[in-house]
Amino acid sequence: MTESGFLHRTRASYDALAEDYAEWIRTELAAKPLDRAVLSGFAELVREADAGPVADIGCGPGRLTAHLDGLGVPVFGIDLSPRMIAVARRLYPALRFAEGSMIALDLEDGSLGGLLAWYSIIHVPRERLPEVLAEFHRVLAPGGYLQLGFQVGDEPLHRSEAAGHEISLDFHRCRPDQITELLNQAGLVPYARMVREPDADGNFPETTPQAFLLARKPQS
Numbered sequence: 001m002t003e004s005g006f007l008h009r010t011r012a013s014y015d016a017l018a019e020d021y022a023e024w025i026r027t028e029l030a031a032k033p034l035d036r037a038v039l040s041g042f043a044e045l046v047r048e049a050d051a052g053p054v055a056d057i058g059c060g061p062g063r064l065t066a067h068l069d070g071l072g073v074p075v076f077g078i079d080l081s082p083r084m085i086a087v088a089r090r091l092y093p094a095l096r097f098a099e100g101s102m103i104a105l106d107l108e109d110g111s112l113g114g115l116l117a118w119y120s121i122i123h124v125p126r127e128r129l130p131e132v133l134a135e136f137h138r139v140l141a142p143g144g145y146l147q148l149g150f151q152v153g154d155e156p157l158h159r160s161e162a163a164g165h166e167i168s169l170d171f172h173r174c175r176p177d178q179i180t181e182l183l184n185q186a187g188l189v190p191y192a193r194m195v196r197e198p199d200a201d202g203n204f205p206e207t208t209p210q211a212f213l214l215a216r217k218p219q220s
């Protein structure tokens with residue numbers, strides 16, 4: 001079967017952007033205390049549940065993989081873009097990174113205690129999200145947690161240029177209630193949500209609200 005066009009375009013775009021993206025995003029987490037709070041809560045819950053390692057899916061240059069590692073979480077990263085994986089391996093040589101797509105993960109059923117998808121489901125068209133969430137449900141162990149981060153909105157954004165590179169990237173913004181409904185349909189139980197309002201200050205201005213949803217796979 002041939003690969004979907006959106007996967008091909010997303011991979012090629014992030015391959016082109018990998019080095020510039022890694023440099024640009026390097027200090028972002030330090031500037032976002034509430035994002036760190038979300039990640040700390042996720043890390044503590046996953047450690048307490050002790051149901052298996054965490055996969056950071058759509059890990060990009062690995063900054064969140066490294067952040068979770070620093071919080072004492074057994075974690076590895078997966079990304080669609082080989083160039084991103086190469087950057088992550090170079091920046092964090094002690095951590096494990098692999099190429100892969102969230103549409104079909106090369107992971108055993110029930111093998112993860114946690115799954116982080118931080119601004120990575122945004123590149124999956126809305127109609128393919130049920131498939132992705134079914135895959136997340138499959139790979140999570142009973143009692144495992146899923147942490148999502150994404151931009152809130154209704155209209156997709158298309159970018160054909162970034163940092164001087166020609167790209168073709170779609171950003172599919174969603175409403176938290178839409179994702180919550182899809183989580184329920186996938187058998188993942190919503191646990192917590194935070195929505196940050198748009199923030200024009202600082203080096204990382206945001207024009208849309210940012211949503212962070214935590215869900216859990218039931219114990220049985």
Ligand SMILES: C[S@@+](CC[C@H](N)C(=O)[O-])C[C@H]1O[C@@H](n2cnc3c(N)ncnc32)[C@H](O)[C@@H]1O
Binds near residue numbers: 058
């Ligand atoms: C906006 S970046 C976020 C990277 C990282 N999570 C961070 O916050 O720095 C989106 C990442 O998701 C990856 N990605 C997009 N679609 C994917 C898919 N279907 N499977 C795995 N990774 C994907 C891209 O290659 C890119 O590295």
